Amino acid sequence: MTSTLRSHTGFRLLWAGDTVAQFGTAVGHVVLPLLAVGVLQATPGQMGVLTAAETVAFLLIGLPAGAWVDRMRRRPLMIRMDLVRAVLLLTIPVAAWFDVLTFPHLVVVALLAGACTVFFDVAYQSYLPALVGRDHLMEGNAKLQASQSVAIFSGPAIGGGLTSLIGAATTLATTGLGYLASALCLSRITTSEPLPERLPNRSLRAEIAEGLRFVLTDRRLRAIAGCTASWNLFFGVEGAVRVLFLARVLGLGEAVIGVLLGLAGVGGIVAAVLSARIVRLLGQTRAIWLVPLIGSLFGPLIPLSHADWRVGLLVVGNIAVTFSAVVYNVAQVSYRQSICPDHLLGRMNASIRFLVWGTLPLGALAGGVLGGVIGIRETLWVVAAGWMLSCLWMVFSPLRKERDIGRGGGEMVQA
Template sequence: MTTALCSHPGFRKLWAGDTIAQFGTAVGAIVLPLLAVAVLDVSSGEMGLLMAAESAAFLLIGLPAGAWVDRVRRRPLMIRMDLARAALLLSLPIAGWFGVLSLPQLVVVALLVGACTVFFDIGYQSYLPSLVGREHLMEGNAKLQASHSAARFAGPAIGGGLTQLVGAATALVSTGVGYLASALFLSRIRAEEPPPVRAEKPNLRAEVTEGLRFVFSERSLRAIVSCTATWNLFFGVQSAVFVLFLVRTVGLTEAVVGLVMALTSVGGILGAVLSARVIRLVGQARAIWLVPLAGSPFGILIPLARPGWPVGLLVLGLLVFSFASVVYNVAQVSFRQAICPDHLLGRMNANVRFIVFGTLPLGALAGGALGEWVGVRATCGCPWRAGSWLPSGWCSRPCAPCETPPLD
């Protein structure tokens, strides 16, 4: 990975703040569903509702958010969103300590934090080109993806361990602190941000339409959006029941759940480190479709996990998935940023995220419903019945289309 940006003071602060925030987010991503399972004993449908709430904001406010971001300076907006996310998440451990935590509060907090994340993510992706220059976008995105992958590696293990040690509610404090640290580092960036280009008579509908027209008039962007939206739809289905699958079906403890999810993030770290090399080897445009195509078949290994060594199948499947998704993200995000005019960056990123993340809550709701209907393992993708090549007694819990008896 190239190192030109390591001497860039503004990027170093952005990178440091984002890294700390990502660690907090990774801890929260495992602690929040564990909190719902351990403290509130939620059902598959309720877990699907909670997972849908985390990403519903992309669908609800994704389009106008881009126009709003293009009207303001991005760095101050990102700081405000970090502070809001910290306050919202810190309300959960307070409620837990007083014994008044409820599922409606979890859902509302997840929904509002998701709304703040919409503005933060659009702002960050639109701010990076002006901070580092378009010639350094690939390096900047690769470094930020490396931090994200490192957080996904260590965060779940930290979150699972903290949950087992001090309880899920208290473990969420680290996520709130991470957002506060991110706000602090962003506030110390001294690089001057260009003023936004404002229309004399702002028209929200016309601004949103202009952004949509740019996305859908570009054939390459249409293909990227379609690919990512489809991937995220089925990722949402799996995410709705994944923690339930690991805890109740595979029988893992909270700490082991965190460890397993951390191990899978090694693929993301490798993807971030090797992304520039892979993209140079196969070409940026080809990497956008070839890498996820090669990694997707390994997903069939995920629902084959059960107690003992078959947990390794899940880890292997997620390792390859993680590697492919990070290389894909570095390639396609850098491509999008490079071809988009500055004054449309917020709307372009918002419109893309509206579509590609808008499928996540739909998938999560579908995953919760499928978990109730056909069972958690089947929802994760297990297509085999007893009598097929899948060994008898493999499943630790039978699901509707799998008549294999449970293990003793």
């Protein structure tokens, strides 16, 4: 197949909007904890609460969100969610400028913005197959992952540098502006999207159960969900202590922290560029289980790092883990989108999001507790071991014996 999505106007607008939003989000992810630690003097427990607040909505409303998304047009929903997130996040710098910012304010904004992200992400993953067609899913997901990786690489570095120059509150305003730009790009997509047909006499509960049952009864999807949920549990633990480890254990400044966090994105950029080749070389299902297994072996390098030449271990560990995560996501998201029927896309995506993102806030809360009880470096050792154990879901799954997508399981796929 020689045609690409470069000439697809609708996808280019979606890609552009997502890229701008990803940059705003990447900047916000490093600036928000810096604001909490540097301005509000947040404790490890508070950092755990703040990190959990960003993703707890996936646990609370993830399942009904999928059924609701399947009942409505997805592009207008994404635009509305972008606008609401922009307004929410812009309240933080305004409050900081008037010296009325509090920690509960950060938590409330994180909770509400997280709820919007639930609807946006479920709609976005369900919209891509209709926009580009199933034959272009791998290419579309790879390009979107490339933008995300570039944002991960440069966003934190930009955020850390700007924070040291103009302050965290002013820098955080870029996140809200990124969502506004994303809404503008999405509003210019002209591809028609019919209103989904609503089946009569179907309750919300029955629709939710249908999507959840589809995921849990398929051994391949169940393994993907189990692996990703376990990995995300320990990623949540790591996220709660990441900035504390760099700032208080290693004693690094804000600009250096931004650069080090951003360097993790190097692995993501390389992975996004090479993901299609890697998948062709290994086979899609083999890439899903083998790549994260290899990547998890580099996790112990992170807690082994110190504020000298050994800080390079942190960089190598982060790059390797990010590389494997991006290849895994491109492969498994495209896989799930390929085997799921259109009328179940929203509920399938929401069910998997519920299962795999619901563990993030639990991990963040656990990370806050562990960081205060056993120590921050020790908590990172727990994370490294957890990532390795997460891959056992894949090692003992039917995916390990498959090479390419089997379409025999019904034309019925991203975490």
